[in-house]
Amino acid sequence: VDKKDAKLALAHMIVAFTALFLGGICGLLQVLVRSGKMELPAGIGYYQLLTAHGVLLALILTTFFIIGFQFAGMSRTAGTLSDKTRLAGWIGFWTMTIGTAITTFYILTGEASVLYTFYAPLQAHVGFYIGLALVVVGSWIAGFAMFVHYAKWKKQHPGQNGPLLSFMIVVNMALWLIASLGVAATVLLQFIPWSLGWTENINVLVSRTLFWYFGHPLVYFWLLPAYMIWYVVIPKVIGGKIFSDSLARMSFILFLFFSVPVGFHHQLTEPGIDPFWKYIQVVLTLMVVIPSLMTAFSMFAMFERFGRSKGASSLFGWLRFLPWKDARFLVPFIGMIAFIPGGAGGIINASHQLNQVVHNTIWVTGHFHLTIATTVILTFFGAAYWLIPHLTGRTFTNQLNQLAIVQAVVWSIGMLIMSGAMHWAGLYGAPRRSSFSLYGNSSQAADWIPYQIAQAVGGTMLFLGILLVLYIVVQLLWFAPKGDEEFPIGETEEHAEKTPLFFDKWWLWIIIVVVLILLAYTIPFAHMIEQAPPGSPGYRNLC
């Protein structure tokens, strides 16, 4: 990666890991409070912490890491960014950073304890929403810069498929752009006027629907960069080949189709949405599982073919040949394993009847700590171990590699305890998003306490894991020995079939996405606006 592009990517990484540190401290305090063994000092509110934790980790860490990684990936596979593209990248970076600072300020001053989903009728200071809007606008600028860069490559290479990693980046940014229109609409048209007092009420159902129109594809915006690393980087790290370039592209296009029109699976218990439309979106949710199953198949195939090429003959003998001592492989691999129960939990959540059991319980928190906080984050950590030294011109030494393996083990055990306890307690009805309470000495609530203590034990281990990863990242940024670290990009099998050219038919894909979104949302959305009871508190028609 060119030095100037490296600087841009590194700036994003630094904000991402700072967010990890601050968000991690909030996470530690939260689990301790919830165990009933600690009270927060200095008038800090539980929901203030929970908001900071969710915003800094789920929104800021992820967005900055992803955009930084993607700029580096574009530069590596589609060539050095032009001065204009890089400038757009910097404008996007500063817009997002200023937005982050404003939002964080209002959370820390206690004026925005509305959690990362900021559901109405919870209301924050207008600065919270403006800051978030700036983060979204900054990410759009970055996205457009990436589109322009890819289009330029295509122009210079007529009749060729865009490089796989760059293609995947374009899909992810297209997904993000389409999805974030929903959150931009609710923030600009509903929350900002309402928090400024320009409008008296807010249509809660519309705001939640626009949020989840964004909120579910958001999780795939997090997941797809992890899949980029699995599909493109891991084959090179283990010394194998990409199983199928076409399959990888196809799975990304399927994510583009199916990740947006599924937001109702977060609203299955909400009144005001006809069950028929919930049913349609549950079906579409099960469709979005397919590209993940394709990815699982592809990963198994890649690992097995590699092992067999080294001489493995028994059913699982190929496992022996994987580079278990290389953190660049092992850390994301643990992420893959976590996605087996994590994905199964997602399918449970999406099943309408089972959702009635788990919705708003701490099971859901367990689910997303397995998916985003293990599968995705461990893959990002594994990538940071080669990406940061590649960008800084340093090396990922043996010692750091060993520490990274210890980090992943600490993380896995901590998460197994914390997320396991969350899943279990959720099945006993323990609510999510609540501080410690004896609920008037209810015997059911008493049963949750041991699980809450287990969560505190697991959460403390996770905080230790954060300190370890931060130590490694600081070393890689400023102190590790100078050298050349590879940015690994896999190649396809020698005799692989040529990837068809139609994958770059972007207009067709966008039309299909728009049709699916209109199909899933138009009628129920029109109902929400029509049927909102105008006189009732908290409700107001949009128009």
Ligand code: HAS
């Ligand atoms: Fe989810 C709630 C459904 C995936 C994140 N999810 C959440 C929330 C978050 C989140 C943050 O339908 C909470 C939001 C909030 O605050 O309210 N989720 C799904 C479904 C999937 C899914 C169907 N979620 C994710 C991913 C996330 C994420 C990914 C983050 C990155 N989720 C839901 C639903 C809710 C929900 C409901 C709402 C619940 C409620 O009531 O509030 C699917 O995409 C999952 C498909 C995945 C698979 C797994 C494939 C396995 C692979 C690994 C292969 C392993 C290998 C290694 C190759 C089917 C790819 C093995 C090697 C060996 C040798 C063994």
